[in-house]
Every structure is written in C-alpha cells, then in structure tokens.
Amino acid sequence: MTETKARRRAGRPRVFDTDAALDKAVRLFWQRGYEATSMADLVAETGVAAASLYAAFGNKAGLFAAVIERYAATFSVHLYAPINDPALSTYEAVKGLLERAASSFSEPGTPAGCFMYSAAAAVSPASAAIECLLRDKRIAAEALLIERLQRGAAQGDLAANTDPAVLGKFINTVMEGMSVQARDGATTSELLSVAKMALDRWPAAI
Amino acid sequence: MTETKARRRAGRPRVFDTDAALDKAVRLFWQRGYEATSMADLVAETGVAAASLYAAFGNKAGLFAAVIERYAATFSVHLYAPINDPALSTYEAVKGLLERAASSFSEPGTPAGCFMYSAAAAVSPASAAIECLLRDKRIAAEALLIERLQRGAAQGDLAANTDPAVLGKFINTVMEGMSVQARDGATTSELLSVAKMALDRWPAAI
DNA sequence: CACGATATAGAACGATCGATAAATAATATC
DNA sequence: GATATTATTTATCGATCGTTCTATATCGTG
Numbered sequence: 475m476t477e478t479k480a481r482r483r484a485g486r487p488r489v490f491d492t493d494a495a496l497d498k499a500v501r502l503f504w505q506r507g508y509e510a511t512s513m514a515d516l517v518a519e520t521g522v523a524a525a526s527l528y529a530a531f532g533n534k535a536g537l538f539a540a541v542i543e544r545y546a547a548t549f550s551v552h553l554y555a556p557i558n559d560p561a562l563s564t565y566e567a568v569k570g571l572l573e574r575a576a577s578s579f580s581e582p583g584t585p586a587g588c589f590m591y592s593a594a595a596a597v598s599p600a601s602a603a604i605e606c607l608l609r610d611k612r613i614a615a616e617a618l619l620i621e622r623l624q625r626g627a628a629q630g631d632l633a634a635n636t637d638p639a640v641l642g643k644f645i646n647t648v649m650e651g652m653s654v655q656a657r658d659g660a661t662t663s664e665l666l667s668v669a670k671m672a673l674d675r676w677p678a679a680i
Numbered sequence: 681m682t683e684t685k686a687r688r689r690a691g692r693p694r695v696f697d698t699d700a701a702l703d704k705a706v707r708l709f710w711q712r713g714y715e716a717t718s719m720a721d722l723v724a725e726t727g728v729a730a731a732s733l734y735a736a737f738g739n740k741a742g743l744f745a746a747v748i749e750r751y752a753a754t755f756s757v758h759l760y761a762p763i764n765d766p767a768l769s770t771y772e773a774v775k776g777l778l779e780r781a782a783s784s785f786s787e788p789g790t791p792a793g794c795f796m797y798s799a800a801a802a803v804s805p806a807s808a809a810i811e812c813l814l815r816d817k818r819i820a821a822e823a824l825l826i827e828r829l830q831r832g833a834a835q836g837d838l839a840a841n842t843d844p845a846v847l848g849k850f851i852n853t854v855m856e857g858m859s860v861q862a863r864d865g866a867t868t869s870e871l872l873s874v875a876k877m878a879l880d881r882w883p884a885a886i
Numbered sequence: 887c888a889c890g891a892t893a894t895a896g897a898a899c900g901a902t903c904g905a906t907a908a909a910t911a912a913t914a915t916c
Numbered sequence: 917g918a919t920a921t922t923a924t925t926t927a928t929c930g931a932t933c934g935t936t937c938t939a940t941a942t943c944g945t946g
Binding site for chain 1: 711815
C-alpha cells in the first residue's frame with residue numbers, strides 16, 4: 475500500500491508522528507467513547523492542530539477509523555494471539571484468550587475494558603456508521619473464535635456433542651462481560667476467577 | 681414521598697404526564713446513551729417543552745436520574761424478580777434471572793440490551809457523576825445477586841466448595857456480556873443458549 | 887375578583903461542537 | 917532558483933449544545 479522507502483511525496487513533510495498521535499487518540503476514545511471525545515480534546519492530547527488532523531484523517535470519523543486499526547494492531551493482536559497459535563490445544567487457546575482478556579482489561583496503564591466493546595456502546599443516529607464499524611469488528615472477532623473452535627472440533631479436540639457456534643458465543647459473551655466488569659473496577663484476579671469459572675463449563679467428552 | 685391525594689400544590693397544574701415523558705426518555709437514553717441524547721431530542725420525543733422539563737427535573741442530569749429510577753421500577757424489577765422469589769431454589773432463581781435477561785435484552789419493543797449497562801458505558805469527564813450513578817446501580821445489583829447466593833449456600837442449596845461471590849460475579853458478567861451481544865443483534869434463542877451454557881455444571885449441593 | 891404560585895410556550899443566551907478558509911512554511915521536482 | 921505540492925498556523929465558520937429569560941396561562945386561596 476504505502477511505498478516504504480521510495481520517493482517521498484512532494485510538499486512539506488508531516489511534522490507530527492501519525493502513530494504517536496493515534497496512540498494518544500486511542501486512549502481518549504477508549505476512555506470516553508466516540509461522541510464524548512471532542513476534536514478539541516484530541517488537539518489538546520495529541521498536540522496536533524485541528525487542521526493538521528483533518529488534513530491527515532479527513533474528519534473525526536476518519537480519525538476514529540484509523541484509531542480502530544491502530545488499536546487492533548497494537549492491542550487486539552496480542553489479545554487474540556492464543557487463538558492463532560497452532561501449538562496450543564483448543565482449550566489452551568481459549569484459556570489463553572480469557573486470561574489475556576483478564577489482564578489486559580484491567581491493566582493499569584490503559585483505560586479499563588476493551589476499546590472495541592465500549593468506545594461506541596451507545597451513540598446518536600448521526601454516528602450509526604461509527605457504531606457499525608465497531609460492531610463489525612466484534613462480529614468478525616467472534617467468527618474467528620468460532621472458526622478456531624470448529625477446527626478444534628474437526629481435529630477431535632472438542633467434545634463431539636459440542637456446538638462450536640454456541641461455545642464460541644458463550645466465550646465471547648463472557649469476555650464482553652469482563653470488559654464491563656473491568657470498567658466498573660474489577661481487579662485482574664477477580665476477572666481471572668470469572669474466566670476460570672467460564673472454563674469450568676468447558677464441554678467434556680461423553 | 682409525594683402526597684397521594686391530599687391538597688394539591690398551588691399554581692398551574694402540570695399538563696404533561698411525568699411518567700409518560702420518562703418512559704419516552706428512557707427509550708432515548710437507552711438507545712443512544714446519556715451524552716448522545718440531546719435535550720432537543722428529548723423535547724421532540726416527549727413533546728414537552730424544554731422549560732417544562734427543566735422545571736420538573738432541574739437539568740439534564742436530574743432528568744437522567746429520574747429516568748434511571750423509572751427504568752428500575754419498570755424493567756429491573758421484572759428482571760430481578762426471580763432473585764427475590766422465596767419459592768425458587770437458588771438454581772431456579774439464577775436460571776430465571778438469566779432467562780429473563782435473554783428475553784428482555786432482545787425484546788423487539790425496546791432498545792436492545794440493558795439500559796444500566798450501555799446508557800453511560802463511556803462518557804466525558806464532565807459526566808463522570810452520571811457514569812457513577814449507573815455504576816453504583818450495577819454494583820448494587822451484583823451485591824444483591826451475591827447475597828441471594830450466600831443465602832442459598834447458608835441453606836445448603838449450593839455446593840459447599842462454591843464461593844458465592846465468585847459465582848455471583850460470574851453470573852453477572854455473563855449477563856453484562858449478553859447485553860453487548862443483544863446490542864449486536866443476538867436473538868433471544870442465541871442468548872438463551874448462552875445462558876444455558878453458563879448454567880451448566882451448576883455447583884449444586886451434593 | 888384579586889393575588890400568589892406554578893407551568894407553559896417561544897425566543898434567545900453563551901459555550902462548544904465538527905469543520906474550514908486564508909496565509910504562511912517547508913519540501914520535491916524541474 | 918522557480919514552481920508545484922503538501923503541512924502548519926491562526927482565525928473563524930454555522931450548527932448545535934445545555935440552559936435560561938420573558939411573557940402568558942392556569943391553578944388554589946383569600
């Protein structure tokens with residue numbers, strides 16, 4: 475997509491670091507949500523003038539879309555790593571996912587919970603497209619989890635009488651609930667105990 | 681609190697029905713969240729002039745506080761009824777709670793999910809007090825659930841090695857996740873299957 | 887009927903919203 | 917160095933935000 479080292483574009487080069495600004499923006503949107511975060515907030519937090527943000531991202535929605543991708547690349551990738559790790563059993567993969575959720579959702583250095591779940595939980599009709607962006611991400615993530623379970627089932631790594639779609643939706647539901655819990659102040663150990671209880675429901679072979 | 685039939689207050693009587701207006705306001709805040717719902721929206725939806733709303737509720741935050749109580753009286757009471765039903769076993773109570781959550785969160789006539797979970801999921805610092813109002817409600821509801829489980833444990837209605845606090849937090853977490861799921865379009869039957877999986881391996885008394 | 891009290895409707899308040907126009911600065915290319 | 921292109925700064929735009937003012941309407945009470 476972007477030419478890595480080849481000829482730079484003409485004109486005055488950008489003086490601010492796009493990824494650094496996005497990292498700041500991620501935190502703001504994460505904490506306050508899409509509509510409650512104003513451009514003035516973003517200008518104050520990133521130190522980048524409004525016109526420069528608009529030149530780089532088009533508008534607030536475009537900036538948010540870039541923020542989503544930045545969050546996915548820096549946080550979601552780490553969260554879902556166990557799902558994509560072929561060395562793990564199906565159970566270990568889900569266990570790793572829930573344990574990472576427990577720790578990352580309550581990590582001190584970042585806002586509580588998951589950005590994907592709370593950044594646009596309830597918005598005005600004017601921002602329906604934004605809500606949809608995140609919803610699609612959530613649905614896609616659940617689908618990936620279910621696909622992982624289906625692979626496990628195909629390899630005999632899951633009880634035969636288990637519906638991967640139901641199990642995946644259950645796991646995903648617990649994870650979404652853990653985000654709400656984290657937002658309300660649940661500690662890592664509390665979230666871990668919740669994750670453990672969810673894994674206790676793991677379907678045993680008959 | 682309010683004098684039921686005694687001498688009415690002096691002055692021009694209120695022409696709009698407070699509860700009817702609150703019901704409309706509940707739907708708006710439920711769907712869009714606190715900050716994304718404007719006073720202009722509320723005026724348009726309720727048909728009550730802004731000045732009248734301010735006269736009745738003080739300001740937007742006061743109106744929202746009244747909306748919370750209205751929601752609690754009309755929806756939460758029904759949702760948590762099984763918890764307060766002494767005729768039900770501990771398992772039946774929790775089962776009833778989750779099943780009511782599954783159906784009410786996906787009921788066609790109302791916004792998806794639970795008002796308490798999504799109406800102020802992420803807000804600006806200016807509305808921190810509002811966020812706290814709902815958080816306190818959520819924490820209190822979880823405490824009531826845990827107390828119910830503790831009563832069950834005291835009566836030998838729960839496995840002796842079960843920690844009611846952990847089990848209650850787990851059930852509450854699943855319910856919160858079900859709200860996110862409902863917001864993303866999960867059907868009643870999908871939510872019921874999630875609830876069913878949460879209830880599997882219930883730690884009943886041996 | 888007069889008077890105080892409360893509610894109503896409509897207009898308008900200052901503040902903030904997302905977004906942009908105009909002028910200037912810094913680069914690549916010719 | 918001339919020119920085209922892009923980024924930055926500063927100021928500002930119209931719209932909307934929550935809220936309040938003003939004037940009027942409708943009640944209970946004396």
